[in-house]
Amino acid sequence: MPLRFAPLRLPLRRRLQTAAVLQWVCTFLGLGQLCVLLFVLALRGSLWLPALLYAGWLWADRDTPNRGGRRSAWVRSWPVWNYFRDYFPISLVKTADLDPRRNYVFGCHPHGVLAAGAFANFCTEATAFGAKFPGLRPHVLTLPCWFRLPLLREYFMAGVFARALISGCPRFGGAGLVSSSRSSLRFLLSRPGGGHVAVIVLGGPPEALDARPGACTMRVLGRKGFVRIGLEHGASLVPVFSFGENELFRQGAHPPGSGLRRLQLRLQRLFGVTFPLFHARGVFQYDFGLLPFRRPIHTVGE
Template sequence: MRDTEFEQKLRQRTRVDRTELTKPVSGSTTPDTPLPEDDDKAKAKGGFFNSLRDEMSSYRSDRSRKSSGGQFGEEGLVPHYGLPRLDACCSIQTPMRRRLQTAVVAWHISSFVFLAVLSIYALSNPMLWFASIPYTIYFIFDRAPGNGGVVKRGSHWFRSLPIWTWYCEYFPINLDRTTPLKPTYTEKKPSPSEKTKKSSIFNPKSWKLFRRTEKYELTGPRYIFGYHPHGIGALGAFGAIGTEGCGWSKKFPGINVSLMTLVAQFHVPLYRDYLLALGISAVTRKNSLKVLERNHSICIVVGGARESLMSSIGSVDLVLKRRKGFIRLALESGNVSLVPVFGFGETDCYNIVHTSENSFSHKVQLWMKKNYGFTIPIFYARGLFNYDFGFLPFRTPITVLTGNPIYVEKKISNPTPEQVDHYHDLYVEELKKLYYDNRHKYGYGTVEMQIAG
């Protein structure tokens, strides 16, 4: 099987109704496929390694079903698990552009670790101290990630590099909107007096080098985009909003947006500057207010680490009921529109090994979330040279769709709980409308949206 044929079949999995996942498979239950009610008991009793073993066993049974024409056939949700071993490896005839796409995604997944190791090596090598010592001083005193400095540090040129187009083509990621958004900035038109004013070579202020004229003027609201669901790493949000790979500035002209992420990621040398160059900043209250004050918009992945633990293929489980901090930001800033954003296909990029609540691994995940603000789900998908196991995401289409804006006109320094709840209810209503009006179009069938606390 050629690589292109395999990927075409892999893309067909988004056309499958997600409700098929909940239907029982015909035939008797085998020892490799325990009953649902016994699954959690087995995981709790055996711990992490037994739960991982059971997860692998279920996929082995899926392969046998495929060979006998079962639920997971050629157009099933996980067709790659039924491939022979040779067909599960990348073809030597894979086009170069597809290799580049895979390489860019591999870089994005591993850049955190790679740049962390590189910075440690630079500090431990005396030959590189001429560069590492000045950078360390700069790293200690620079406060750009937490005080709105991303407004000046973000580089449109870096966001527009061809590698981000390859990144979006890998899945592929598409950016669309249900309604146009009013630009925050529009190009300033010169007044008649400015057109007729003659410059003098004897007046330095009229020289182009010294002229300070604003090219753009503020004409619209700022925006707080709420991205759902989190999935593993919010891959769709990074490609569509964190870069120009999907043409953000062309589809939303005049709206400069900063994607927000965990503060811990800005504690890694080099990686912090890499994120700032992309216009990505720390998701703290102080920093968010600073960015909004400078008339830039922000995008927050609302569900956070807890939602990533709930992620699974074919599900729409959101953590939103008690997530009201972004609503307070809008009320405390004023002249801000809240915009729900849904990433159709975001949760289909990885398989997740779900741990029971009483297992040791689940307790470790919750401990990491409580103490460090993030957690690491146990996930896997495909590899760099194979399709059946690894840490690269599947090539599954992701459509990032923006909904209707909810305008917050007045600035309220100390919003009451009733005011926060009012706009939170409006936001949830618009998010549900965005999902239910478009779920059939993107292969979600009759899957219901589940909103947790």
């Protein structure tokens, strides 16, 4: 079957939407490795002193991902996220008002391959979370291993280095990404005054291995610790479901117990992340590549 190529003439907005999603995919698939390589090259080259000072900063700042991170309205409002939203498109459906004097745990399903819905709705203001839920500040909990990678952790949190370069930007920080450790969740839910939302994509990396069009396998058993922590701190639990999340990528059927699934789980235990073998479309053609399909995602909170 021949590849279906994209037309040469497309509106600029569609080009920008594709570019926004491409940089997002590349961030999760390759930016970590690139950052580690740059750090090692700096240590072995003429930039060894700045790299060594940065290593000291990593040690001094090691607890920040477990203590609320560094979030910023400026980063959350970057125009690139609007193009990201419109590519699919992604929408956030509000079904009830939430009291900003309380803290909350948003339990999200499904994870999908890359959790595009959770990212757009809770790491950015592309779907107007702040306007729909005034007084609430979402913090998306993600794997602790991301915050062990030099430079990438600063990009995820957009740390103090970026703050020094941008004048007039109050509390410059990240889009709300924090560690998914228990101490991180306890810190958020114990904040006085309320208004903090811990967003947990409950299925985690293992659920990504089951994400494929037309199927929805949710992993809940053995992942209820967040409920106990939420109850301990008097936080309200809000279930969230992203309809269409699993339609973005294709994966082969590799059921539990198969050789490939055992290998994937072994790699997850070793590196802390899963390696789903997914594909969708490309930049210039519609039949094969690592870009997600243009499928709508409707995220609903109950």
